[in-house]
Amino acid sequence: MIPQTLAETVPEPTVLVAPREVRMPPRQFTGVVLHLVKRELDSTHRLTVLGWAWPVLRQVSQLVILVFIFGDVLNLGIPHFPVYVFSGLLSWTWFSSGISAATTSLLDQRYLLFQPRFPATVIPIVAIAFPLVDLVVALPLLLVMAVLEEGVHWTVLLLPLLIVLQFVLMAGLAWFLSTATVFLRDVPNIVTVSLIGLFYMTPVFYRLSHLKNTTYTHILDLNPLTTIVEDYRALLLGSHTEHMPDPWRFMYVIVFSVVMVAIGRWFFKRNAALLIDSL
Amino acid sequence: MLSPTLRGARRSQEIRWALSDISFTLQRGGSIGVIGHNGAGKSTLLRLASGLTRPTRGSLLVTPSTASVLSLGATFNADLSGSANAITAAVIGGLTPAQARAALPRALEFAELDGFEEAPVRSYSDGMKLRLAFGVITLMTPELLILDEVLAVGDVGFQQKCMEHLEMLKQRGTSIVLASHDLQTIVEQCDRALLIERGAMRALGDPASVTEQYRLAMQTETIRLTPEELAAQTDRLVLQKSRFGSQEMQIARVAIGPPAALAEVPFGGRLEVTVTVGPNPRREQIAVSVAIVRATDDVKCIDLNTEMDGALSAAPSGDPVTIALRLDELELRPGKYWVDVGLFPVSWAHAYDYHWQVYELTVTGVRDDEGTPVYRPQQRRWTIDGPGEPA
Numbered sequence: 001m002i003p004q005t006l007a008e009t010v011p012e013p014t015v016l017v018a019p020r021e022v023r024m025p026p027r028q029f030t031g032v033v034l035h036l037v038k039r040e041l042d043s044t045h046r047l048t049v050l051g052w053a054w055p056v057l058r059q060v061s062q063l064v065i066l067v068f069i070f071g072d073v074l075n076l077g078i079p080h081f082p083v084y085v086f087s088g089l090l091s092w093t094w095f096s097s098g099i100s101a102a103t104t105s106l107l108d109q110r111y112l113l114f115q116p117r118f119p120a121t122v123i124p125i126v127a128i129a130f131p132l133v134d135l136v137v138a139l140p141l142l143l144v145m146a147v148l149e150e151g152v153h154w155t156v157l158l159l160p161l162l163i164v165l166q167f168v169l170m171a172g173l174a175w176f177l178s179t180a181t182v183f184l185r186d187v188p189n190i191v192t193v194s195l196i197g198l199f200y201m202t203p204v205f206y207r208l209s210h211l212k213n214t215t216y217t218h219i220l221d222l223n224p225l226t227t228i229v230e231d232y233r234a235l236l237l238g239s240h241t242e243h244m245p246d247p248w249r250f251m252y253v254i255v256f257s258v259v260m261v262a263i264g265r266w267f268f269k270r271n272a273a274l275l276i277d278s279l
Numbered sequence: 280m281l282s283p284t285l286r287g288a289r290r291s292q293e294i295r296w297a298l299s300d301i302s303f304t305l306q307r308g309g310s311i312g313v314i315g316h317n318g319a320g321k322s323t324l325l326r327l328a329s330g331l332t333r334p335t336r337g338s339l340l341v342t343p344s345t346a347s348v349l350s351l352g353a354t355f356n357a358d359l360s361g362s363a364n365a366i367t368a369a370v371i372g373g374l375t376p377a378q379a380r381a382a383l384p385r386a387l388e389f390a391e392l393d394g395f396e397e398a399p400v401r402s403y404s405d406g407m408k409l410r411l412a413f414g415v416i417t418l419m420t421p422e423l424l425i426l427d428e429v430l431a432v433g434d435v436g437f438q439q440k441c442m443e444h445l446e447m448l449k450q451r452g453t454s455i456v457l458a459s460h461d462l463q464t465i466v467e468q469c470d471r472a473l474l475i476e477r478g479a480m481r482a483l484g485d486p487a488s489v490t491e492q493y494r495l496a497m498q499t500e501t502i503r504l505t506p507e508e509l510a511a512q513t514d515r516l517v518l519q520k521s522r523f524g525s526q527e528m529q530i531a532r533v534a535i536g537p538p539a540a541l542a543e544v545p546f547g548g549r550l551e552v553t554v555t556v557g558p559n560p561r562r563e564q565i566a567v568s569v570a571i572v573r574a575t576d577d578v579k580c581i582d583l584n585t586e587m588d589g590a591l592s593a594a595p596s597g598d599p600v601t602i603a604l605r606l607d608e609l610e611l612r613p614g615k616y617w618v619d620v621g622l623f624p625v626s627w628a629h630a631y632d633y634h635w636q637v638y639e640l641t642v643t644g645v646r647d648d649e650g651t652p653v654y655r656p657q658q659r660r661w662t663i664d665g666p667g668e669p670a
Contacts, residue, residue: 028375035376039367043358111353116329116425117373273333276326 024119032119036126041133055134056141063089070205078207080149080237086142087236088204088229094135095170095225096195098128102174103181103191110279120272121265124174128167135163146236153238162235165257166228172260175268182278183271202229224253297323298334301480303473305423310445310455312465312486314493315475317626321458322427324475328456329425351412357401361392361411364400368415382418389444390414391437406437413441424448425456442468460627461587462490500629501525521637524630528565529557530622531599535638542618544609546644553603554620564625567602571640574615581611583659586625590661601664613644 024032045051063086071081078084105127106113106120113120146152181187202225211217220226227249298320305311315321326332327339354371355364365386369379387396390410400408416424424445445455445468459465465472465486472489474482476496482489504525505518516522532555535542544550552569559565568584585602618640621633 031376032370035367035370039356039359039363042363043356112371114326114329114331115351115354115371116331117421118371276332 029119029122032122033125033129036122037129037133040126040130052137056138059086059089059093059134059138060141062093066205076206076210083142083146083149083237084233085205086145087233088202090135090138090142091166091229091232092199092202092204092225094131095166096199097131097134098170099173099177100188100191100195101130102127102170103177103188105174106178106182106275107279113276113279120275121175121268124178124268125171127178128170128174132163132167142236150237152236155235155238158235159232162228162231165254168261169224169228169253169257172257172262172264175264176260179268179271179275182275198223198225202226204229221249221252224256227253296478298327298475298478301473301475303471303480303483305454305456307422307454308449308452309471310449310457310469312469312472313456313458313475314460314462314465314472314490315481316628318628319475320478321475323478325425325427325456325458328423351415352408355400355408355411358399360397361390361400361403361407362387362396365390365411365415368412369418372415372419374418379418386411386414386418388414389417389440410437413437413444417444420448420451421453423454423456427458438464459587460584462493463582464587466490497627497629498523501633504629515637516634521635522633523635524622524632526632528559528563528622528631530620530632530634531555531557533618533620533634533638535618535640542639543641543643546613546642547608547610550606550609550640551603552618552620553601554622555599555601556622557599559598559600565631566623566625566627568619568621568623569604570619570621571611572617572619572636574617574639580616581606584621584623585661588659588661590663603662603664605660605662607659609642611642613642616640616642 045054048054050057063082066085066089067082070076070085071078102124105124109123112118112123143152143156177187177191201220201223203220208217208220208226208230211220227246231250301324303311313321313324323332327334330339333339351368351372354368356367359367362383366376366379366383369382369386370376374382390407390413392407392411395403395407400411403411426445442464449455455469457465457469469486471484472482472486473480474489474493481496482492501523502519505523506526507518518526532553534553535551536544537549537551554567554569556565556567566584566586568582570579570583571581572579583604590602616639617636618638619633619635620638622631623629624631
């Protein structure tokens with residue numbers, strides 16, 4: 001991005017060769033992501049007394065609060081409420097902590113951008129992969145709860161596919177937001193505010209059918225997380241839930257995620273060589 | 280509602296070039312030393328050479344396989360062990376995790392951590408961190424290796440080992456770009472040197488003459504900034520004659536010899552130079568230099584500074600600080616010498632205070648008039664005493 005005045009005062013450039021473009025085979029890329037996630041885990045849990053119990057405790061405490069408020073104080077009348085909330089909460093927590101970490105990931109780990117052999121695209125991916133571990137650790141607890149409540153449906157085996165879909169969606173957002181943050185430092189604030197709003201616009205602790213006004217239902221359907229959260233439940237509990245996965249809404253989420261990942265990657269690559277000067 | 284700085288930045292149309300009109304090629308197996316004051320544009324050049332940033336104008340051809348130590352130590356996680364960090368650094372440097380794990384023993388062996396491999400890096404000294412970072416570098420055989428002042432910390436023996444490794448890499452066809460304030464290293468290690476001043480190329484060529492030009496430029500600037508008069512003048516220190524520098528900060532006292540001696544050291548004996556640096560109200564980072572020059576022919580036999588040995592990296596508090604240099608075996612031929620002491624800002628753009636031909640040193644012993652080699656004493660140690668000395 002050359003300022004206008006500068007472009008006028010300087011003669012035309014000669015051909016520019018070889019800006020940084022680190023190409024890494026997908027296998028090695030995955031290996032690097034896993035290694036860095038593992039390092040993050042090591043350093044996070046090494047010095048805490050409870051170690052691995054913390055991710056589960058964090059999510060359970062949030063569950064207890066939501067169940068108390070919307071199951072007791074303001075009873076929404078949803079059967080098997082703890083399982084209902086927890087299945088939505090796990091997916092939501094991954095999304096929100098992953099996206100907020102990814103947004104500032106390039107700033108937080110700027111030193112990695114100064115390494116010529118290191119592909120910068122890894123950095124936001126590590127940020128979203130790290131909180132996925134929390135989900136995986138808490139998943140057995142959710143399964144036990146579901147079994148005790150009403151039994152788990154076989155479709156739970158399809159859960160990994162849904163996780164992949166959510167990962168793709170988050171990767172696109174992560175690449176886009178992390179790059180945007182480097183150029184405009186207001187982005188993390190915008191993301192924080194948006195995530196607070198988005199939590200209430202995602203049926204984590206309520207049902208879509210609670211909405212009297214169908215306009216709202218349609219607005220909420222635009223939010224890809226609505227479908228993702230509902231489908232987590234549908235896969236876990238099968239016919240016990242209100243909504244079966246709707247193929248059209250599911251297609252919408254797939255298209256949305258693929259488009260998002262394409263935009264995010266394009267935006268990241270396009271600006272990769274300018275990142276360092278703005279850090 | 281926009282914050283003032285942002286509005287200012289948006290409005291500002293003034294353009295300052297970080298670098299302009301710099302042109303050089305580096306052959307396979309060649310090496311180039313980059314010198315210049317801090318802030319002259321060295322780091323920008325190294326980033327461009329690593330392919331990390333694009334020049335606004337001009338062309339740049341960078342090899343695809345580049346390793347750099349611009350900031351390898353910065354990737355270390357303080358809570359994790361040295362070996363865990365070494366693996367991660369190697370992965371960041373382009374190895375696969377499996378390759379990195381397999382190569383770990385070689386890196387650790389080079390780093391000589393003496394049993395601290397599994398201790399958290401938090402407990403490491405700067406020297407240990409540097410050794411570990413360089414140990415990781417030895418795992419790679421890049422086409423281009425970029426080093427930024429990394430050899431500054433670490434003992435002389437280790438520096439020697441690094442130099443030997445670089446020599447081996449060069450013979451295998453690796454090109455090296457080395458930025459340093461240690462002019463001696465540039466002269467010894469590089470085929471050519473590039474002097475950058477305020478973002479422009481001042482000189483490119485033979486390392487000995489380019490480093491000399493750099494020294495001269497600094498001297499000229501120092502003389503220009505030396506004030507005419509100063510409130511408290513002593514007989515020995517006369518401005519523009521034996522005392523130079525901007526005098527923004529001053530050397531308050533210099534003591535030479537083993538304590539309470541007559542500035543006389545036997546051949547092979549121990550020499551101590553103690554420099555007391557006056558108040559540092561702006562709490563700036565500073566560097567202190569000690570040079571020993573033979574009185575008969577002005578040959579600079581020893582030229583050391585705190586920065587090249589990593590002895591004074593952080594800014595001390597505003598109070599006076601005492602910096603002592605100890606050389607254990609002073610192998611200078613018997614005769615008369617001058618000990619020149621200087622105080623510099625870390626930009627090295629000029630001297631704050633430089634005492635020239637003020638302090639005498641006599642080396643005693645059997646007279647032997649063979650030429651004195653310019654050498655770097657192996658056993659040297661800086662100690663820094665002062666209130667609020669940084670941890």
